[in-house]
Amino acid sequence: MQRSAFAIETRGLEKQFGFFPVLMGIDLTVSQGGFLTIFGPNGAGKSTLLSILSTFIKPGGGEAFVAGFDVSREKQQIRKLIGFISHNTMLYENLTAWENLEFIGAFYDVPDIKNRCSDILERVELYAKKDALVSTLSFGTRQRLAIARTLLHDPQILFLDEPYSGLDYGGAAILTSILGSMKADKTVVMTTHNVYEGLSLCDEVAILDQGEVVYASAQKPAREEFQDIYMSCVRSGDGQ
């Protein structure tokens, strides 16, 4: 078996739920330090692809490598290196912001966890709310806390599944600022519907439709040009 030289590589990746195929032979590569944005209509398979890459679910066929590790056989090694931000905050409602961070941070053996929690909460402008229960926070604030929790162990590779969903202007600005500051040393794969947010940070783009990569480019196209490409590639009918 040949390991990958890329930060992320998929070869003929397939997945089906029951009899319904969701991914049909996905071939993608992302270089070390690259930022790939995957666009696509609802049901295209974007979230499933990220779920496989982040070891949430196992692939149905083909191969996928993250940081050179096989997603089917070397899950634990991958889990130490990745961070995942979703439109679903995945926080414990009855724990405080601080407790949520401390709980997850402990599993990554984050050194000097208390200082790290303080730093990361300040970075997302939530230090003042560190003792607030998550159930009392607004959605945008929870999403910022989810971002903080994901960055706590300083992951090498970030998977962002519609991260701007539900974020207010301030939250979106913070996320863009954090992602921009990390671009130099982290590999990022983001899925989004939002052409503006999606194109502003990425180096590479791909369009997924009905479980297939219908467009991929290592060069970031201009926004107007990309919108034309998107409309011509997407067959599902709910393109923007």
Added chain:
Amino acid sequence: MRNILLIFRKDFLVEWRSKQIFPTMFVFSLLLLLVFNVAFEFRSDVDSRAVSAVIWITFIFSGLLALGRSFSLEKENNAFAFLLLTPVSRSYIYLGKLLSNVVMVLLSELFILPLFLLFFLFDASGVSFSLTGTVLPFLGVVFLGTIGFVSLGTFFSSMALNTKLRDMMLPLLVFPLIIPVVITSVGICSSILEGRPPDYYSFSLQVLVSFDIIFILLCSLLFEYLIEDSGD
């Protein structure tokens, strides 16, 4: 061990603040005991075998309430999915959940046992109470039997988590498999209440300990395969 304790601490903190599982278990157990007491026509000198069956039915029914709720709390906001994303071993997640469920169920049982004594054994003529001959062995069997059914219940409640009929699925999955634990626990408890010497039920006790060990080992090994694809 540290990871198991982290999950245990988190579960207790969540339960302490939400107060969803413990009060429900206690009230449900109390109601069940009342129903059984009425069914036995308010007699407090019931046969020891029947009394043992009543107490284990009460423990198991109220315990299943706690087990079902334990993973439902994880499902809220999909927080369990993020836990699965961390590099912690799936076996440790299972053992952490098992520890918190066992402690929660045992605490509830400790509150229920005095009421059980009051309702069913207050006037029982054939029952002799002594700390070393009755109370401690009885509590020991409650401890071992609870570990047995909670280990399977914790395992299957995570499986039922992703099914639409999870509240119905859990008893359907658990009841057939805990029959050996229930029969053994009821038998030993009955022997203890009848004042039999430990030699009389020592073999059953060994069987109960064996069930516990087998269930915990099997469930912690199989947990990873059970929750595969559950982050979706």
